[in-house]
Structures are given as structure tokens and as C-alpha cells.
Amino acid sequence: MQNQTIPKASIERLTLYLRRLERLHVAGQKTISSSALGEALGLTDAQVRKDLTYFGQFGHPGIGYNIAELVPKLREILGLDRLWNVALVGVGNLGRALLHYKGLREQGFEIVAIFDQDPEKVGDRVNGLIVESSEELAFTIEKLDIELGLICVPAEAAQDVANALAETGIKGILNFAPFSIFVPERISLCSVDLALELEQLSFQVIRKTPNLEHRAS
Amino acid sequence: MQNQTIPKASIERLTLYLRRLERLHVAGQKTISSSALGEALGLTDAQVRKDLTYFGQFGHPGIGYNIAELVPKLREILGLDRLWNVALVGVGNLGRALLHYKGLREQGFEIVAIFDQDPEKVGDRVNGLIVESSEELAFTIEKLDIELGLICVPAEAAQDVANALAETGIKGILNFAPFSIFVPERISLCSVDLALELEQLSFQVIRKTPNLEHRAS
DNA sequence: TAGATTGTTAATCGATTAACAATC
């Protein structure tokens, strides 16, 4: 299709649109206007239409968007019309939580192999999977056709794990470690940073209530 | 100070600067230039300087930034020079993982009360805390001087929990539920959305390798 | 038809980058 640059923020909103539309679909609603969809998400109608037109013309003037029609289109655009095999590296608290988190599988992301550097953990069974040594990374990733990797190790180890993953055929990495890692151009990278978000929140709270007394460290 | 609007992205980078500087500080480094700091994080020198000058003049021309001097300034700006009492609502897998995650307390965020709607869970002890009924929210939040709340319930319940929190004196909410919630103006809101990030990643992977065969849903 | 709503262009707004005088 066209080769405009699509704002990263538009893709994020695509996910929000899809979720909302899926709920409405289940609830039996047939169509929705850009303004109604935007309102549910705190966005403007123009924003919704603009985001969607990066990927095609899905709407019907005078009517709105056909929900049953749009849902599969968005799923396809986002790559959710397929199953992704995922590797998880770092079986600590966060790693375990992700292993138990059902939301991932529901969206088509299945953790099929787990790794840890700690010899104490290797061989343990967690949620039906056996913890493998990090040395097995390349072998298992190829064997199980794994395309995505989750980095759930401490900050100090994150870049090393990224490097190890980069030597395999992995295509995308989601980094949960509070550390800015670098990966080769060909690998996609996203990150989730819990502490960062809490810090954004504390900043916002302070700024909103500047009369809050707080002591110097 | 000045009343320019500070880009949200700048605040996020402030957190990254702080982390990096704290490591360098521990490692004994005394000063750093904007270009060196930027390089470590994949940013330009101009960006680093611009971000910092929203909050003051911290650098020394010809020398760079004094790390020991800048770290406490950033901690103060971000509100990390104090302790925050935090409530966690929803003691599922994700909630439990956050309870065990040491990174939060290290940054000054302490979970001091946990709530769940499920009568089966109320009274359970998790990581030293007793699960309280959601009805206790307002009472406990006031009693323990809690300012921040973490929403770790399923999407369906997220807005209800947000509403309940909004009736207490809570100042900020970090929402982990995959649902766009609304809160009153006076409450700050951030969110962490695991599934959304994975979906961004799958989108990116697909776009980078457009020859990837994938079947329709 | 009248009313609703799209897709798209142009206008606005905001964020990043380049450049450089001032400073150590």
C-alpha cells in the first residue's frame, strides 16, 4: 500500500481500537462511528479515522465502521491472526508472572520455552515447562520455531541476554529489564518498564500538587 | 520555574538518565558529557541537554555534568527522594508478581496494602500482607496514608476499581488492566499494558519481514 | 431528500535536531 510513515502512537491506538471493537462485537453491536469509538478511548474522531486510513478504507460514509468487518482486518494488521512462539529468559518473579498470565496466550502469544542462567533453576518445572540452561537458547529457538523473546532478567544481565538472543534467529524482543539494551537492526525491540511508569506517576503527582511537602534525599 | 510544557517523553528519558547516572556514580565516574550520556541510551547530545534544561542548568560548559550533583537533582525532580505508600488492587498472578518485585521498593514505592474482591482471597497472607476486601479501600488508604494505587484486576473490573479509588484520597493510579480507564482530573494516571506491547512487537516484526507468510484468522 | 459520517487536505501544534555564542 502507500508508504507514509505511520506514527508509532497510531499502532498503539490500533490495539486499543481492536480491543474495544472485540468487546462491542461480543455485545452484538454492528457498527460504530469514529466519534463513538474515539469517545470510549478518550480520543477525537479525526484521530480514529486518520489512524485507520493508514491501513485502508474501512469505513462507510454516513454509517460508520462495520465491526465484524473491521475486527479481523485489525487482527491481521497487528499480526494477531496467527500464533507466535515465544521464549522467556529469566525465570524470576516477573518471569513466573508472565508464565501464568493468561492474557498472552489469548492474544496468540505462547511461551514455549523458558531459560535461566542459574544452575539451581535449570530443570525445574514451571507452569508445565522445564527451565533450560541459557546455553540451549540457540538450539531450542531454532527447534521450536520461536520468533519472539521476553527478557526478564535483572538490568545487569539484560544486554548479555539480548546479545545471546541476537545470535539466534529471533525476530523480536520484548525487554522487561530496567536497562536500555541495543539489538541489531533486523531485530524488533519493545520494552515494558514497570519502575519507569511508577516514576512517571510520582512525577505527575508531584507536579499536580506542588504544595506537597517533601524532604530532600 | 519556567512554565514551558515539558514533553512527556522528556520525563521518561529523565528516568533513563537517572538510572544510567546512578550506575556510573557507583562505578566511581565523576562527570559525563551530554554526548556520552546520550550515546549510552541511544539518544543525541542535544536531546539530553534539552531535556535537562527544562528543569535547570545542571551542566558545566567544557566539563559536562557532575554526576554526584545531578543524581540527587533528578531524584528530587522525579519524586524519588521520598517514600510512597502504594495500594495494590487485584491479587492475581500479576499482582503477586508485583508484590514480590524488589525493584519497586528500591525506588521508594512500597506496597502497604492489598485488596481483592474475591471473598476466597480475603484474609490470605501474601508476601507479609493480608488481603483485604475492596470495601476497606477508602478506610485503609486514609489510615495508611496511601497516595498511589496499582490496578491489577481483569479488564472488566478495571473501571469499577478506578471509580472506587477515585472516591478515596488517592493521588495517582497505575493501571495494568488492558482497558482504557477514566479518572477525575485531579488523579494522575499511567498505564502498563503487557499485551499491547507484545502486539506492537508482532506488528513490527511483520512489517520488517513483509514476506512472512501468515494465514487469515 | 436530510442527516450522518467518512477519507483526506491544509492548518496547527508540539517535539527533535542543528548550529553556535558563551563558558570553563
Add this chain to the structure above:
DNA sequence: TAGATTGTTAATCGATTAACAATC
């Protein structure tokens, strides 16, 4: 002094919003 590096202005780039003809 010469070299390094800041803070800041102006230029560029990118994203959002407003407006409206086209369409159902």
C-alpha cells in the same frame, strides 16, 4: 590559549486537529 562542552535559539520534522467535499 586551545579544546571541550554547555544552554539556547532557530530550523526541521512529525503528529494531531479542523474543516469539508464526497458518499451513503
